[in-house]
Amino acid sequence: MPSGIKDRVAILGMGCARFGERWDMDADGLMVEAFEEAIADAGIDVSQIDAAWLGVGFDAQNIGSSAIPLSRALRLPNIAVTKVENMCASGTESFRGAVYAVASGAADIALAMGVEKLKDTGYGGLPVRTSGTTNDLFSVNGSAPGSFAQLAAAYRAKHGVSREDLKRAIAHVSVKSHANGAKNPKAHLRKQITEDQALNAPMIADPLGLFDCCGVSDGAACAIVTTPEIAKSLGKTDLVMVKALQLAVSNGWEAQGTGWDGSYFHTTRIASRRAYAEAGITDPRKQISLMEVHDCFSITELVTMEDLGVSAEGQAVRDVMDGVFDADGAIPCQIDGGLKCFGHPIGASGLRMIYENYLQLLGRAGERQRTSQPVFGLSHNLGGAPNQNVSSVAIVGLAGA
């Protein structure tokens, strides 16, 4: 196995726009908002950035094609700028590009930006789009909640969980995220909800009700990365280091082959195992301090606990109900509100997750700051559907961890 990315790249600065229905702003404004915070945090001048990556999920429905929108919005000095798109994992992909550029030595300082401006489409939820010319001949006329809702049926069948018990557990997932989001001034949804509200909400895709679904938001998030040596030379002391960056992409086995039972993410299991090996983590449940996972839907978060190995297989319902992942639990999950409440501007989400872990590691998370000093923050960013997806796992931690 290659030696990996561990401790080779430091985060110099990060920024995140306020997520939400930003009727006042287009994508340029969102990117500038995130960038201004990040570059001030990094303490550098824009001329010091050697290369940049832009992550966008639905480019055709908002910024258009190419990386030019980022270069123009930030008036970057004609450096190399690349756009990456890997569905909802696009944000982590942009981070990966920047981190790898620094690790390779091709760039001293690199920037990753994720942005999405979907509230100009007129849709609640994600807009309808093609799934590819050939796929469109066969693909199901469905929606994102419908894709992910199918996890529930398969999970119940596999583990013998009653409909009511699973529904209550996923309600708890959302109640927890709303409680967390209420404390986050940049979050899209800042109202607490009750379990009854979650249980009795209108059905979107059985068994997912309205509160089992994250909203679609406008937003942007930005990271500036460099080598630990340069970071120190710039006067940084408490360095947040990249410990692992892994991506696993479906090859069609789940959707077409034999053996996948529909109840879990094959790719997340692979990506997380690789990430733990890269970061030197042997017992994730004990060693991971914080998790930001891709809770596009409550059921996704629940099964992801098992795929990340923090819950034993079949035990996620119990762990959720025991409060293991609550803000004051053993391993908080979505302490910033998650996709559920911080919001889900597709291309920005992966970077938003890293942003929260970065703040928490540096003790800068304000009212939602974890009291015990975190060591490793894991983020999990997922694009696609359970039967065919892109799953990324990023782990950041303090230098020396």
Add this chain to the structure above:
Amino acid sequence: MVGIVSVGAYVPRRRLQRQAVAAAHAWFAPGLKGLGRGERAMACWDEDAITMGVEAARDALTDLDRARIARVVLASTTHPFLDRQNAGVVKEALDLADTVAALDVGGSQRAGTSALLDALQASRGGAGDVLVLASEKRRAQPASELEMMAGDAAAALLVGQGAVAAEFIGGHSVTVDFVDHFRGEGREFDYNWESRWIRDEGFAKIVPTAIRAALARLGVAAGDVGKFIMGAPMRGINEAMAKASGIAAEAVVEPLAQVLGEAGSAQPLILLAHALETARPGEILAVVGFGQGCDVLLFRATDTVATAKAGLGVSGWLARRAPETNYLKFLAWNGHLHLDGGMRAEADQKPVLTALYRSRKAAMALVGGRCTVTGVVQFPKSDISVAQNARTIGTQEDYPFAERRARIITHTADSLAFSPDPPNYYGTVEFEEGGRIAMEFADVEASDVEVGAVMRPMFRIKAVDETRGFTKYFWKAVPDFRA
């Protein structure tokens, strides 16, 4: 000996309760109350004359080798395409060889019987086995009598030589441009003339004459006709025509008016398929089609007539039923009521004809691939096998999934995605002999959808491109009614 080898049918699961229709129209057309009895078959939004024809064909071809088919004929006055061979779509869906001929027959309510007569004569002349389909989804104006009396359904008859279930004695046709109703180019609905005139000058003068001529020419005594099959919807007309032809009133078959409705040009063939379910060996069946003239076909049931019904048959499909009392649903599905589907309904469904042609076996016939080295099956076919432990390249042969049973492994009921029949049920099904496909479900209730439930594929409309007038077809999973 030429005749009918096997018969099949298809009747959509939903049955619109006529009382509900009459009640909705009571303020406007109180006279419809008298027709407000029984139920009529109601196609789902994703069914048309092609999909119903395909399903009827599958029914008739149950356990038969499709390689024997030399020609497919689709009779209808409601072909979905005016210029794209509708029978050709059926041919693709049935995964028949490209050497199979195809023909659309339409233009008259007599299309079904004329197509059958022509097929029998062609087969007798050495044309080989002909799969005759008649399928109708008649478009009726709201508050019209046709709306009450019509029913959506299809019949399939495999015609050939040799061991037949019903021997073709012979046929007779007369053509008279008697215009009881018409539908001109670009017109949505039929225009009808007075029914008394149709009865007295049309049926009464044309039909008995034709029947008597047929009987005389073919040497069959009227009294020997055991089943008289006409199925005209006008009250008492079938009995009157039998009587005027010297055929016993008891021979008139039940027209299924109260349980199915009148399926236009398909009706005589549906009734023939139904009659053969109970015909006794040696019994003579007279089939009459009326429309700008008259077709008369005479058959004699053979000793193997009990084998005519290959699959569910008319009776089986009639029993697979779900009463529908929501007339608004009927209006919406037939395009009479334009409901606000929201932005998700606006998705452009422009067909990509190049891709459709390239992938036609997969898209139209649900043919996947089977690796000739490892035996692994998959959908769709690909250059490199999906098998994780045996990377084979270019080894796949065609592997048809359409006639195989599958079980649900994941599912949901989606209320967000646009569907004319919300919520849209879908999930992944795994075939019993291997392979899996994420598919939409059709004809399901919430209670039918659970992990492990047994399903079978059915050819349905996937989407309609309203802008360009193109219908996309694919396969959906329905509860396996044969299980």
